[in-house]
Amino acid sequence: MRYWTLSGILLLAFLLQSVVSSYLAIGGITPDFLLVVVVTYGLLFGWEVGLVGGVIGGLLIDLITPGFIGRHVLSYGVVGLVSGMMEGRVFKDNLLLAPVGGLVGSVASQMIIVFCFWLYGREVDPIGSLRQTLLPAALYDMALTILVYNRIYKYYLYLKPDPRGTIVIRRH
Amino acid sequence: MPSPMRNNKHLRRLMAALIALILIFAIMTATSRDRADVTIVEKAIATVLYPFQLATNYVAGHFRGVGTTVRELTQLRADNASLRERVQAAEQLEARSQQLVQENQTLRNELNMKERNEHTLLTSQVISRTSDNWYRSVLINHGSRDGVQPNMAVVNWQGLVGKISSVTPYTSTVQLVIDAGFGQGGFGAGAKLPLGDLGIIDTVQGGHVRMKFFISEPTVQVGQPIFTSGQGEMPADLLIGYVAGMGSSEASQEKFVNVRPAVDFNKLDVVHVVLQPTDKDRGANAP
Numbered sequence: 001m002r003y004w005t006l007s008g009i010l011l012l013a014f015l016l017q018s019v020v021s022s023y024l025a026i027g028g029i030t031p032d033f034l035l036v037v038v039v040t041y042g043l044l045f046g047w048e049v050g051l052v053g054g055v056i057g058g059l060l061i062d063l064i065t066p067g068f069i070g071r072h073v074l075s076y077g078v079v080g081l082v083s084g085m086m087e088g089r090v091f092k093d094n095l096l097l098a099p100v101g102g103l104v105g106s107v108a109s110q111m112i113i114v115f116c117f118w119l120y121g122r123e124v125d126p127i128g129s130l131r132q133t134l135l136p137a138a139l140y141d142m143a144l145t146i147l148v149y150n151r152i153y154k155y156y157l158y159l160k161p162d163p164r165g166t167i168v169i170r171r172h
Numbered sequence: 173m174p175s176p177m178r179n180n181k182h183l184r185r186l187m188a189a190l191i192a193l194i195l196i197f198a199i200m201t202a203t204s205r206d207r208a209d210v211t212i213v214e215k216a217i218a219t220v221l222y223p224f225q226l227a228t229n230y231v232a233g234h235f236r237g238v239g240t241t242v243r244e245l246t247q248l249r250a251d252n253a254s255l256r257e258r259v260q261a262a263e264q265l266e267a268r269s270q271q272l273v274q275e276n277q278t279l280r281n282e283l284n285m286k287e288r289n290e291h292t293l294l295t296s297q298v299i300s301r302t303s304d305n306w307y308r309s310v311l312i313n314h315g316s317r318d319g320v321q322p323n324m325a326v327v328n329w330q331g332l333v334g335k336i337s338s339v340t341p342y343t344s345t346v347q348l349v350i351d352a353g354f355g356q357g358g359f360g361a362g363a364k365l366p367l368g369d370l371g372i373i374d375t376v377q378g379g380h381v382r383m384k385f386f387i388s389e390p391t392v393q394v395g396q397p398i399f400t401s402g403q404g405e406m407p408a409d410l411l412i413g414y415v416a417g418m419g420s421s422e423a424s425q426e427k428f429v430n431v432r433p434a435v436d437f438n439k440l441d442v443v444h445v446v447l448q449p450t451d452k453d454r455g456a457n458a459p
Binding site for chain 1: 192193196197199200201203204211213214217218221224225228232300301302303304305306307309337338345347351352353374376380438
């Protein structure tokens with residue numbers, strides 16, 4: 001596994017998330033680049049990569065956003081872990097994998113964050129949050145996951161070379 | 173003889189996950205209270221990101237400028253006609269205003285009140301917005317090196333924008349009025365109505381700004397302006413918003429008013445940090 005490249009992609013997602021995402025906001029909802037990358041890592045490379053990517057990405061984003069530290073570590077970590085556990089059970093080239101993964105991952109991640117808010121006494125209006133934040137953000141993340149997943153899947157064999165080596169077919 | 177736990181891979185993983193979970197919740201508990209001081213790691217990351225944010229803001233500003241110009245040109249004619257009417261109305265209002273200022277001055281002199289000093293403002297540019305959909309805050313290009321401190325009020329020409337929630341050497345995070353945590357932390361945002369009814373601003377997740385009252389039957393009318401009372405951290409007489417309607421909590425039967433913020437939070441480019449609120453600001457002007 002090319003861990004340096006995977007780390008680079010994660011760092012790029014963090015930069016996009018922290019610097020660019022606010023300019024891509026639609027109706028006040030920003031895309032979650034890191035979550036999308038974490039879901040993709042889990043679905044393509046398994047639970048270890050998903051979990052570690054989620055924890056590192058979550059920690060980075062927790063350190064630059066207001067509020068208490070740890071909520072993104074928990075939500076991204078869980079999403080990375082669970083999507084990674086699906087890795088062996090799904091076909092990676094299934095067209096529905098990316099949108100379903102992105103949608104479920106985003107909803108799950110935000111539910112965990114709302115749970116953390118509830119736990120630490122931050123008042124949440126359930127209906128308002130569902131309509132104004134959770135659902136629009138999940139749809140945005142779903143669309144973004146389709147783009148990111150397909151882009152990374154294109155380089156799957158480069159990122160995770162077959163340990164038995166590759167067969168090169170030459171035409172004469 | 174090796175312990176059974178050593179051989180049991182699943183049990184070890186479960187223990188590691190449990191310890192990690194406990195650690196995460198411990199960190200969340202430790203940082204869940206109002207945190208004005210940021211850690212060294214947070215300061216370092218903010219400082220590293222600062223040039224990227226400046227560059228992105230510069231590029232985005234140009235693109236936004238082009239788009240805005242094209243959009244605005246199409247509305248220019250209608251706006252022009254509307255503005256002419258408003259200028260006429262404003263002239264009449266100005267005349268009335270001058271009359272009121274004189275009257276006010278006379279009354280102040282009679283009451284032997286001191287002239288209210290202007291706030292010392294630090295004009296700052298918004299360089300980024302939070303990338304978290306659950307928090308409403310912006311990043312400005314002035315930090316502790318410029319004298320900005322946590323809990324200072326931030327305003328623009330429309331009214332109260334928010335307060336400084338954390339400060340790094342070059343940047344500061346402004347917690348907007350529409351952020352759910354805005355009213356938390358004691359009397360974070362004391363508010364008052366023109367007739368003197370006092371209360372506090374309490375924002376609920378989802379951007380609903382509410383004003384809760386200290387008395388049970390406040391005198392409220394839809395459209396009334398709401399100002400900071402000066403009680404708590406904010407200076408007095410900053411316009412927060414307008415009464416949008418009455419509401420009550422089903423659980424506690426507590427009455428409150430829904431507030432329509434005075435500031436358009438989608439168009440925040442330039443804001444002013446109110447530096448060093450004086451003692452006079454803190455409640456002296458509260459009715």
